[in-house]
Amino acid sequence: MSIQYTEAYRKAFGEYLRKGTPIRLYMKQAGNTDQYVWRTQRDERVRRSHLANEGHVFSWAEAPATGHPGEDHNCRCEAVPYIPGEVEFGFHEFITSLASSYGRWSNRDFVRHYYKGDGRPVTLLEIGHLREIAEQYAYDDGPAGAFRRLTDQIADEARGSGAGSLSYEFGAAYDFGDVAFSHGDGVVRGTFVGHVDDRGTMLRITGETTFEFSDVFEDPLDVGIEVGGTPYPIVGSWTARFSAEVFKDAFRSVYGAVGGR
Ligand SMILES: [Zn+2]
Structure with a gap:
């Protein structure tokens, strides 16, 4: 499950980079409603509402109030697939x-x-x-x-x-x-x-x-x-x-x- 999820995410992120396809929609199409950890770039340019999401575990099925990472204009945040015991979080x-x-x-x-x-x-x-x-x-x-x-x-x-x-x-x-x-x-x-x-x-x-x-x-x-x-x-x-x-x-x-x- 976890490896497939990682691959699905990488593919989704590739689609996002090349064509701007929102990751959330792609993941839904892939039938994957798993969780991710929100990671920011940790610099002064990150907007406050996204820093507030830093390190939280979210579900693809239930977007936070900000939307998912990468959906906002110029957002450089990443959604790291959350695999218990393998991926860190902290908030x-x-x-x-x-x-x-x-x-x-x-x-x-x-x-x-x-x-x-x-x-x-x-x-x-x-x-x-x-x-x-x-x-x-x-x-x-x-x-x-x-x-x-x-x-x-x-x-x-x-x-x-x-x-x-x-x-x-x-x-x-x-x-x-x-x-x-x-x-x-x-x-x-x-x-x-x-x-x-x-x-x-x-x-x-x-x-x-x-x-x-x-x-x-x-x-x-x-x-x-x-x-x-x-x-x-x-x-x-x-x-x-x-x-x-x-x-x-x-x-x-x-x-x-x-x-x-
Ligand atoms: Zn962001």
């Missing part, structure tokens, strides 16, 4: 609802709170920035976003620890200035807590990651002059579920510091 999914019923704070609101808020801390949720911060961090930070990078790091940690429970902490400052100028140097720290199962040549990794954002608003004019307000913390947190199967052999893997693509 994070937000558990926390990022939706906010609060109005979105503008730069003016940040400054107003600096003068009138008496230093009261605010959360990303209540200022309407939670989704933007969490998604920018997950998909836009660096060439492929923190989620993809974290998959590499967790895979390497799992190789080091082997089967059993796994905990991994991380954290760094990021430029969230695109969301609001005052988030220019927010910090995100996180902890992954999960479990590693031995699956022969592969490791199965499952767990959850908690992310904590922190920043302090202290200089509304951004000029280093004290102008009479009160600095206040900006905090936020969210969680994501993680699921992966990676090769124990890092050199064979697409995940990890030494893995090749």
Whole structure:
């Protein structure tokens, strides 16, 4: 089954390259409704909605909201036939609802709170920035976003620890200035807590990651002059579920510091 599927896919991809035939239709004609792993090119040109699909297992019979890889204009993503135990996958999914019923704070609101808020801390949720911060961090930070990078790091940690429970902490400052100028140097720290199962040549990794954002608003004019307000913390947190199967052999893997693509 798996070899036939691979051949069918290669043929479909060839048809797509030569004639632009959508892979999905071809695979349907071939009577194959199996699964694939979405792989992006992992660079700045990949659109965010496709980075969110990176490493997920999808079915040809049920397209994600984005459509299948290669269907969108100029999409360079690939559908790698998913064969359990032979093909790797790895992805994070937000558990926390990022939706906010609060109005979105503008730069003016940040400054107003600096003068009138008496230093009261605010959360990303209540200022309407939670989704933007969490998604920018997950998909836009660096060439492929923190989620993809974290998959590499967790895979390497799992190789080091082997089967059993796994905990991994991380954290760094990021430029969230695109969301609001005052988030220019927010910090995100996180902890992954999960479990590693031995699956022969592969490791199965499952767990959850908690992310904590922190920043302090202290200089509304951004000029280093004290102008009479009160600095206040900006905090936020969210969680994501993680699921992966990676090769124990890092050199064979697409995940990890030494893995090749
Ligand atoms: Zn794409």
